[in-house]
Amino acid sequence: MQFSVGDKVVHPRYGPGAITRIERKELTDGVKCYYVIVMSNQGLTLQIPVGRADEVGLRLAMAQSRLPRVLVILQGRPHPLPQDHRERQERIGAQIRTGRVSLLARAVRDLTWHQKLAHLTKIDTDNLRQGRDLLAAEMALVSGDGVSDTVKLIEATIADALASSPH
Numbered sequence: 001m002q003f004s005v006g007d008k009v010v011h012p013r014y015g016p017g018a019i020t021r022i023e024r025k026e027l028t029d030g031v032k033c034y035y036v037i038v039m040s041n042q043g044l045t046l047q048i049p050v051g052r053a054d055e056v057g058l059r060l061a062m063a064q065s066r067l068p069r070v071l072v073i074l075q076g077r078p079h080p081l082p083q084d085h086r087e088r089q090e091r092i093g094a095q096i097r098t099g100r101v102s103l104l105a106r107a108v109r110d111l112t113w114h115q116k117l118a119h120l121t122k123i124d125t126d127n128l129r130q131g132r133d134l135l136a137a138e139m140a141l142v143s144g145d146g147v148s149d150t151v152k153l154i155e156a157t158i159a160d161a162l163a164s165s166p167h
Helices: 050-056 064-075 085-098 101-117 122-143 147-163
Strands: 008-011 015-027 030-039 044-049
Touching: 008 030, 008 122, 015 044, 015 122, 030 050, 044 050, 064 101, 064 122, 064 147, 085 101, 085 122, 101 122, 101 147, 122 147
Parallel strands: none
Antiparallel strands: 008 015, 015 030, 030 044
16 A cells, blocks of 8 residues: 555554655665654654555554444443463454554453453553553544543543443
């Protein structure tokens, strides 16, 4: 996929940012072009080779119109997670590594519910934080809200679902 300057994009590991320019570099093996992506939430700038953007998993940020669907996922019934911590961490970790919004929302929802029913390991807790932070950053990017406000929205949405459920 080709991106343009100004596009809001998501890197599966580093989260959302905006392409600020496309830079040409003369290297020993020829000229290469790079997307320069400012990840303002992290104070980070990435340079992704244009020809490797698909391989890296770079994608356009979700449309603002998808925000209500993400909230519906967060409000939904959780999928039961494996009791075996290694199996659970592998499944959730794989969902988070995709960087896909729907899978991030499911991972955050399911781990939050699991936390209410059983103990989360340190890795589970780290996965929950990472998934929530990536999800909140992308939602904030497309909504124009602050990341901390978006984290509060995510947590409140799941808390409401937990409160209204007969477990």
